[in-house]
Amino acid sequence: MEHNEQDEFFETLFRLDACDDTHEFLDFVQGKRHATKDLLTAASQLLSKGRVRSAYILAMLLAKRGQRHLTMSVALSVGGLIYGNSIEEENGLQHLQAQFDALSVEEQQKTYDHIVAPIVAHLWLCSIGKADNERVMRILQHFRAAVPDGFDWRAKVCKLCGGSAEYWFHAQVLGRYRVAYHLCEQCDFLFTEEPYWLAESYEGVIKRQEVDDKDDADGVARTMRLKEFVSMLLRNLFDAQGKFLDYGGSYGLFVRLMRDEGFEFYWQDNYCPNLFARGFEAVAAVEGEAESRYELVTAFECFQHFVDPVQELDHIFAQSDAVLFTTRLLPNPVPKADEWSYYALESGRHVSFYSAKSLRTLAKNKDLTFLSNGTDTHLLAKRHISSGVFKGISRWGG
Numbered sequence: 001m002e003h004n005e006q007d008e009f010f011e012t013l014f015r016l017d018a019c020d021d022t023h024e025f026l027d028f029v030q031g032k033r034h035a036t037k038d039l040l041t042a043a044s045q046l047l048s049k050g051r052v053r054s055a056y057i058l059a060m061l062l063a064k065r066g067q068r069h070l071t072m073s074v075a076l077s078v079g080g081l082i083y084g085n086s087i088e089e090e091n092g093l094q095h096l097q098a099q100f101d102a103l104s105v106e107e108q109q110k111t112y113d114h115i116v117a118p119i120v121a122h123l124w125l126c127s128i129g130k131a132d133n134e135r136v137m138r139i140l141q142h143f144r145a146a147v148p149d150g151f152d153w154r155a156k157v158c159k160l161c162g163g164s165a166e167y168w169f170h171a172q173v174l175g176r177y178r179v180a181y182h183l184c185e186q187c188d189f190l191f192t193e194e195p196y197w198l199a200e201s202y203e204g205v206i207k208r209q210e211v212d213d214k215d216d217a218d219g220v221a222r223t224m225r226l227k228e229f230v231s232m233l234l235r236n237l238f239d240a241q242g243k244f245l246d247y248g249g250s251y252g253l254f255v256r257l258m259r260d261e262g263f264e265f266y267w268q269d270n271y272c273p274n275l276f277a278r279g280f281e282a283v284a285a286v287e288g289e290a291e292s293r294y295e296l297v298t299a300f301e302c303f304q305h306f307v308d309p310v311q312e313l314d315h316i317f318a319q320s321d322a323v324l325f326t327t328r329l330l331p332n333p334v335p336k337a338d339e340w341s342y343y344a345l346e347s348g349r350h351v352s353f354y355s356a357k358s359l360r361t362l363a364k365n366k367d368l369t370f371l372s373n374g375t376d377t378h379l380l381a382k383r384h385i386s387s388g389v390f391k392g393i394s395r396w397g398g
């Protein structure tokens with residue numbers, strides 16, 4: 001019975017929070033003497049969702065009851081700053097450091113990841129002017145122990161559109177590097193900090209010919225499906241007699257299959273040996289001569305590996321007027337570090353994550369046509385291509 005009441009409490013509380021009706025939320029939390037433990041749990045969960053206002057209200061209520069807790073200190077200092085109550089801000093800051101320092105290193109990181117990282121972007125977005133920036137830093141400085149030495153919480157420049165990319169979270173890459181991820185406010189492109197660990201990430205692929213994520217157990221089945229899809233696409237929307245390049249072509253299976261279908265495909269890959277399409281390596285352009293022109297470039301599961309996507313795209317478009325690629329679109333809301341396997345934290349090889357908006361923005365900036373099946377298969381082209389035909393083929397062949 002008690003359990004049901006508790007479930008009901010959380011359900012109502014989160015529902016009212018989601019409605020953004022502060023009065024109703026207040027009436028509910030003050031209307032009955034809810035258990036301190038439940039209010040604290042609720043405050044912590046609200047912070048983890050970036051719901052500062054409701055967490056702040058709960059923290060003030062708990063403070064009136066004479067409670068003290070790290071979660072409350074975070075909610076009070078951040079809420080006080082965002083909603084302009086410097087007394088509550090100071091109340092929060094008063095015990096923050098001592099409470100955080102009392103945790104073990106592991107608990108510090110967990111607490112930081114759970115309730116601090118999700119609100120950093122809110123703090124920046126709500127702060128205007130230099131004085132406020134200093135106040136944001138004054139709060140964040142308390143959590144230095146949970147981030148790498150010298151880490152900077154300020155926004156970076158978006159690699160895709162040049163917009164402002166807010167700090168979003170830290171994740172454990174290759175089991176040992178605490179890596180920061182930034183999300184662009186304008187185009188929803190998510191990217192890691194400068195990937196200094198990549199040499200280590202690719203060591204396995206190059207030396208041990210470790211199986212990469214694109215060559216996993218269903219890699220062959222996927223390549224067979226792609227063969228059907230791309231064949232249809234080429235016959236309907238491109239010059240099927242032209243030359244084609246599979247960029248980042250892995251072991252060459254796709255090139256082999258496409259050649260068997262009668263398409264003149266070439267292979268290129270910086271990390272994988274060519275096992276299936278020997279003799280069909282793309283020849284780099286000789287200086288002074290025009291680069292080889294391809295009717296279409298395919299790039300399967302490559303874009304999430306690109307450290308500099310704009311430069312890579314320019315490189316591709318120097319050789320062709322169209323690129324067909326697969327990369328899974330970043331879900332909305334952005335998943336937390338442990339909620340999306342596509343972050344590929346164990347291999348550390350995925351460093352760029354695109355939303356549909358990111359790809360649309362990229363296309364607009366480069367004056368390209370952008371078509372997508374809405375999940376993982378996309379086309380960028382210099383000329384107009386009928387979205388109806390593309391979507392029809394995607395459905396049928398994908």
Ligand SMILES: [Zn+2]
Nearest residue numbers: 158161184187
């Ligand atoms: Zn951007």
